[in-house]
Amino acid sequence: MRILLPCVYAFLSCAAFSIYFNVSPKRIPLTCFGGALGWLVYLLLDFPSDVPRYFIATVVISVYAEVMARICKVPVTLFLTTAVLPLVPGGGMYYTMEYCLRGETALFVETGLNTLALAGAIALGIMLVSSLVRMWKVMKAPKLFYKDKIQREDY
Amino acid sequence: MEQNLSSFEYQRLLNTAIDLGHFLLEAGAETYRVEESIQRVLYAYGIKHVDVFAITNNITVTITMADDTCYTRLRRIYSRGTNYQRIEDLNNLSRYICEHRPPVEEINRRLKEIYRKKTYPEWAIVFLGFAGVSFFFTLFFGGNLQDALIAFVCGALTRVVFRAMEYVHTNGFFINLVCSFLITFIALLAVQYHLAPHSNSIIIGTLMTLVPGVAITNSMRDVIAGDLVAGMMKAMEALLVALALAMGTGMALIVLGGI
Structure with a gap:
């Protein structure tokens, strides 16, 4: 239950977000599954720090998104x-702001840096997978990338 | 078909292609997708050079013909949202154009169809979208059912206030500030009158509706694709929204929380 319930909540919040983002009804289950999968990976991993857990969860989500987009x-x-939305460190941002207002500088700096590191981990995860996929796409069909074509053929 | 379009028809084609890019950008597509779609569509009709420069609120396209005549169009884009159904349809349309090269009239007709396609009704966005996000994220962040119900009300109210302020053209920074102030205010009042136990879960859960997650993700993807200007613009936008949320929440905490 401790693992299953948060994943169900993640699934349902992604469903609600899909309605806000106007995703067509037949795609909603697949997008929501991505969100639940990311959070499941996060919960199953066991590291002393949150940063590698966030990173690996984001990598899994990105791979899932790339595969599903192809299919x-x-x-x-x-x-x-x-799918990334449940990972966004909203809690960290909120507590950072609260500590700042309360004047607890040590906690403010600690929470703020931790939140920043989590955001960085997510960004890095997305960046890694997207860059690898882009590399693979260019290797497979270089003539599709018109931005390069102009320079190569004319000069 | 390819080579014997008149110069007038090329200009119409340019217009149509920039419309396609405009709709894509408005629906929240990444900058590189907009640029590549415009280029692919125009190259499909046998134009010698296509130069596209797109950032978050502006598209510039110059086409050069075989006889070195050039046409340029610039489009300024004012509104921006997220509409994945439309991105999907436009993506399919640009694929269709590259394969079949339909006449310009047909592309225009299809663009109009896509633009007028129905979205989810407003009540669904209020009660399933915003209120649903707040409800489930409050549970997700450790609230109980009472907290979630308060968050449900906050979420629905957020959307209503958001739309009302958008209607009178208030800037985004102020809208986010007011909405987050309202959310925190209601959550703290609910806790003071013993309607719900955890104010933190309610506030964090409901703020998720306003957190710029999409802007951050898309700015990352733009930076990877090499569109640094567009990526930085989106990152800056996300930063401003986060700042507005922090300020609004902080003000309510100072007013009610006794900090």
Whole structure:
């Protein structure tokens, strides 16, 4: 229960976000599954710090989003942005602000830096997978990337 | 078909292509997707050069023909939201255009169809979207059912206030500030009158509706693709929203929380 329940909540919050983002009904289950999967990975991993857990969870979500986007032939952002939302460190941001107002400088700096590190871990995870996929796409079909074509063929 | 379009028809095609990019950008697509879609569509019709520069609120396209005549169009974009259904449809349309090269009239007709396609009704966005997000994220962040119900009300109210302030063209910074102030205010009042035990869960859960998660993710993807200006603009936007949320919440905490 301790593991299952948060995943169900993550699934349902992603469903609510999908309605806000106007995702078509047939894609909603798949986007929500991404969110639940990310949180499941986070809960199952066991590291002393949260940063590697966030990083690995984001990598798993990104891979899931890339694979699903290929299968359904839709843009990757659809799956990626919605599934990453449960990982966004909203709690960290809130507590940082609260400590700042209370004047507890040590806790403020500690929580703030930790939140920043978590945000960095998410960004790095997305960046890693996106860059690898982009590399693979260019290797597979270089002629599709018109930005390069102009320079190569004309000069 | 490819080579014998008149210069007038090329200009119409340019117009249509920039419309496609405009709709994509408005629906919240990444900058590189906008640029690549415009380029692919125009190259499909046998234009010699296509130069596209897109950032978050502006698209510039110059096309050069085989006889070195050039046409340029600039489009300023004012509103921005997130509409994945539309991105999906436009993506399919640009794929269709590259394969079949339909006449310009047909593209215009299809663009209009996509633009007028129905979204979820407003009540669904208020009660399932915003209120649902607040409800489940409050449970997710360790609240109980009472907290979640208060968050449900806060979430629905957030959307109503958000729309009302958007309607009178208030800037985004102030909208987020007011909404987060309202959320914190209601949550703290509810805790003071013993309607719910955990104010923190309610506030964090409901603020998730306003947190700029999409802007951050998309700015990352823009930076990877090399669109540094667009990426930085989105990151800056996310930072401003986060600042507004912190300020609004902080003000309510000072007013009611006795800090």
